[in-house]
Amino acid sequence: MKKIVLFLLFIIVLLGSVLRLYHISTNPPGLYIDEVSIGVNAYDILKTGKDQYGTSYPLMFRAFGEYKMPVYIYLVTASMAIFGKNEFALRLPSSIAGILTILAVFLLCRELLKSHPLTQKYSDWGALIGAFIIAVSPWHLHFSRAGFEATVALFFYSLSILVFLYFLRTKKFFWVFISSVFFALTFYAYDGYRLLVPLTILGGFIASFKNKNSRKWTIIAVILFCILAIPLVVFTILGGGLVRLAQTSAFYPPLYTNPWQNFLSDMVVFTKNYLSYFSITYLFRFGDQINRHQIQDFGLLYLWQLPFLLLGLYMIVKTANRKLKFLIIFLLLSMPLTPGLTKPSPHTLRFLYAVLPFTILTTLGFYQLFTLKTKWTKAIVLLTVLFIGLEFIFYLHYYYIHYPKQALIDWGASCKEVAQKALVESQKGENIIIDKSVPCIGEYFTFYSPNLNLVSGPNENTIIITSPNNKNKDKKPGVLLYTVYLPNLNHDIFAQFWRL
């Protein structure tokens, strides 16, 4: 690889690192409930080796009536051992996985472009473009900055595919063995891969079928993966692992009482859900409109990516590079299958792995443009670079200035202050009652203020925490001690501490 390519890769990774690490403790503004639950479990594992429910080093972590996958929680445990129990340690594994994904995508794009004479010539430059696209991708950036298991899972998934491509080229068992280990890690990292990983392995098997040697090693690697996956499969079937699917199923409650009508309507619902993941407004305008998943007024992809995506798609259909064609078409068609079964659809987090084929397609579109020899090429390239720069600056403005104010409630902002204030009062000997109207679930208090003197009814030295949503808000419970405000423009009251 040329030195200039390595240097530019270093710059891109540096840019990606800064974007993923700068102020991760404070933007997003607060921890959302899943992050807090991960933090509580990780800290418990660090201190006692047991989860909240007393199970030693569990494979699955019980939370909010369903189960969380273990990989991210154990990574946070390691992070907390170094950095302590705080937001930075909680989010760091996701950020690091996001940064490493930039490298994985570079190598993946390079491997795909090098695999055919038509795209070999500028493969390094094409790979640099792919690395840059994912480094600044709003979709990937957003989830890399918070404690989302899906980011770590995406990293392992990218590595699995990359290493499998190495196997297809070299036919060495070592690579397919490593690939099966990475696939297993992906499987244990996030719920949403439970269908995608087996499908991808099946796709890999089909790709290696023609060559006798490849086929033999692939079968052994598949067996290895199955052995590694047995505990999770058993848990899914027997241990309540399907709880999450039941909670989020797109087919429940049934729309009709007649079973045939129901079956047909489920088919239609699934088709609509599946197609919704290719919706232009979903990808480029609103996302899934869950405030935690993207910033308002921005989609998951930049607007400038649209023509390159279409160009890349055109190139995929026309290309003679069968490896590239098979991989992209397979990924694009199989990725909406799992999230299409759930509601709401489309869903940005559950579809995060699609950032991979969209990045590769945009890269191919760029590649197509840069290798065109017309008198307009330079002008188009300059205009494109200008649009990229402008939209990126706008994104940064919206992300750092607007988003922290718009998404306060979604990220549990002010829950930290409430929990810490409750701890201070508790340490003075006060008993604490948390009214149900306070929008901070118990895990916030467990994370920020463990060992609170919580009581259910009033007695001596009792402080009750209420919110303006309290049903009896016109009736003052006692003497107002302290008010917690939201850090928004109106300084709205978030919670109040009353001495009874």
Added chain:
Amino acid sequence: MKTKISLIFIIWVVETFAFLQWFSCNGFINNFHLTSQILSLQIADATNNDLGTPLFLVRAFHNKPFTFIWGISQTLLQYWDVRFLEDFIGLVGTIGVGLAVWYFWKKFRSNKLLWILFGLCLMSQFIEIVHPLSVNFIFRIIPIAITFQIISFFGIWQFVSTGKKSLRLGLVIFLIILSLLSLWLLPFSYHEFC
């Protein structure tokens, strides 16, 4: 030839059924418009979040020219959204439009009639976006519907005229059935855009 014409006729009936639902609608939701009032509101809303930011920066990021260009490109996307088109011209029409874009780019880039057709489609959307005419909503969206329908007919026609014709014909018939099922079993999904 007769089969293709019959197929197009059936698709026209299905798409018209899908379009007829919109007769009970008074107008599109705000996502489909970018009038001067909406533009001003968007800028005001955006500048509200910039409290404490230097004024020149606020104006650099939130001004009418940028917001209009940004807004118009995003609003135009709404009319080409898969979820909207499914309820506007049915599932088969949506796939037809996608196929039409593909074949247009692949083989018919020099065809002036197609350029005019796509141009008319975009123009009718543009008018509805920036300055909805003072006529009944249905009359405003008829030009959009008709242009989309013709585009989808072109796409489907090209699709069944190339490749393995029997397989492609089967696929289109499956899409027609799925479209009819969607209209029958999920008749109110267009409310999302109404």
